[in-house]
Amino acid sequence: MSVWDTLVGQDRVVEQLRAASCGDPKMLAQSWLICGPPGSGRSNMARAFAAALESPDHGLNDEPTKAVREVLAGTHPDVTTLATDKVTIGIDEVRDLVTTAEQMPRSGPWRIIIIEDVDRMLERTTNVLLKEIEEPSPHTIWLLCAPSAQDVLPTIRSRTRIVNLGVPSDAQVAQYLEQRHDVGHNLAMRAARLAEGHIGVATLYATDSQVLADRDELVVGVLGLRRTSQAILLAGSLLDSAKAQAAADVAKRGDKARAEFLRLNGLQEGDRVPPSLRPAYNALTKADDVKRQTTRRTRDVLDRALNSVASIYRDVAVLQNDAEESVGLVNVENRRAIADLSARLRRERTIRCLDEINVARRRLFGNGNALLVFEALFCALAEA
Structure with missing residues (x-):
């Protein structure tokens, strides 16, 4: 399997970057901006491109080279x-x-710098990058990732070659789940539909039954909102679930990082870590880092919850506009309740509910109190 085969539904961009990696190095752009909506695989695309650039076979052979394995790892x-x-x-x-970036590469032809979520840079931070992006060192390539070119300052956009990823189809995501994660066809198709093109979320739904059950519970809870008391209880339940998911995910990542550390240093699980390695090993489980990672992961889980809530009102709008045959429903399992809600709501109220979800998202990512954000949102939806 070549390095490009792991990318889902991005044939056009894969062909463009494959050609660039195999072409004349003197003609290769040294600053790239890889754009795509959440879950489209922009970070994976950047890593695959980096692997192709560093590998003698440009990542085309079925058997990955040492360079490819190292880049992907x-x-x-x-x-x-x-x-x-x-x-x-x-x-x-x-x-x-x-x-x-100013250092010469040690073993490969390029020194490659990948920045995920470059849109999270403040303007004064971006200014530090400008000269390097505009005039990189001769052996350096910058790969920047962002949701869209509009999310990045014009000064960065104008200095990079932009590639835009699309949203993979449900069938493409389902095929990926079946082939890479050995998921049954029905579950793969359902996970792909509920994830709305987000490969990472689809993988989570297909491989973690608890996460999928939590989503089902949230959708049923939102569709059943009638009173303020229900809204308050649902917000508390959602936050508890998000914190539990985040803590479990951070713990799993920590275990994986420690296992990889031991492997790279020739140690087995249960072996005594030498004093010279202990500071680096202990740094993998620093309390402050774990707390920060858990907070970030909790925010990610809540953002995914907002997408799930938005999908309900998206489906309501689809029914209200007689568009089910052309675009389908996300929450097929809840069609009857969604149809009842579409009959109760006026179209302008449906739009207002979607606006309330966007307001909640802005508040959440503006570091608003998560519990208050969702209490306010669910109360607004109950009133609708």
């Missing part, structure tokens, strides 16, 4: 990735990247 010495669990990317982190 995040251990290649010439590929540096900045991914943040904070609301914004810090200026000191970017300054460190600039210093790294």
